[in-house]
Amino acid sequence: MRQREIEAEAAPALHDLASPTAEVMRAIYSHLTIVQGLPDLQGVYRQIGRALGKMVYLLD
Amino acid sequence: MLYYRHDVLAGIFNPLHHCFGRHFKTVEEPPARLKHQVKALLDAALLEVERTVGELPATDYLQDLLVLRLRRRITEILNGPIPKPDHSLSLLKKGPMTILSVLSSPTFASASNGGKSTGCPFEPLVAPALMLFILIAIGRNCLGCRRRGPDTITVDHGCGGRKTYRRDHCSGRYRDDSCC
Structure with a gap:
């Protein structure tokens, strides 16, 4: 839904277009630390997930 | 975009x-x-x-x-993608002449006979005959594509029934494309 809203804008920036995917990956990587039992690394994993999500969108 | x-x-x-x-x-x-x-x-x-x-x-x-x-x-x-080395499939894509040159080579002929000559008098004719057969097949296919004629024709079958037939570009024949 959020992705569609951004894409419907007149001239969206690439950074904004990639943000929904980045947020999804951030949430997934955040949950990964719970699965792995590494709550100390949650912040780092979140950052990695967000950057990866952005990259996935841009590469696609 | x-x-x-x-x-x-x-x-x-x-x-x-x-x-x-x-x-x-x-x-x-x-x-x-x-x-x-x-x-x-x-x-x-x-x-x-x-x-x-x-x-x-x-x-x-x-x-x-x-x-x-x-x-x-x-x-x-x-x-861009990293180029891959040539394999048998890419050899096939290069065209029939490459395959023919491989087929007609003495190495291929001896390998297909297990490395031994059978003594058959027609053995030297196998590769040229195969080449001729393939060339005829290619030639017929190309000639078929060049056949002239209208793309569609309409035939009156009487009683007000008319059908339109579409030409197949390769065979040159007209086919009925209507569903019923």
Whole structure:
């Protein structure tokens, strides 16, 4: 839904277009630390997930 | 591409933009510029990943997965795929002459006979005959494609019934494309 809203804008920036995917990956990587039992690394994993999500969108 | 457009009217007639928008088309970003922007953002994101991964313990599997493999993948996508060595399938795609030259070579003939000559008097004729057969097949196919004639013909079957037949470009025959 959020992705569609951004894409419907007149001239969206690439950074904004990639943000929904980045947020999804951030949430997934955040949950990964719970699965792995590494709550100390949650912040780092979140950052990695967000950057990866952005990259996935841009590469696609 | 579709969504990332530079709207030339937006900056000039901003209040009236939506009134004129349907009459004046927007201009798409040049692909080279868009690619440059994507590459810049990708580099920034990769740098962020590398910096953050540095904070992980050295034994973490993400170290290898994210830094090494991602960098290789991005390079492949931006600079094109890495060329692969020739294999049998690519040999087939190069055309029939390559295959024919392989088939007619003495190495192939002796290999197909287990390396021994059978003593058959027609053995030297096998490769030329095969070549001739393939050339005839190719020639017939090409001639079929060049046949002239209208693309469609309409035939009156009487009692007001008419049917339109469409020409097959390769066989030159007319076929009924109607469903019933």
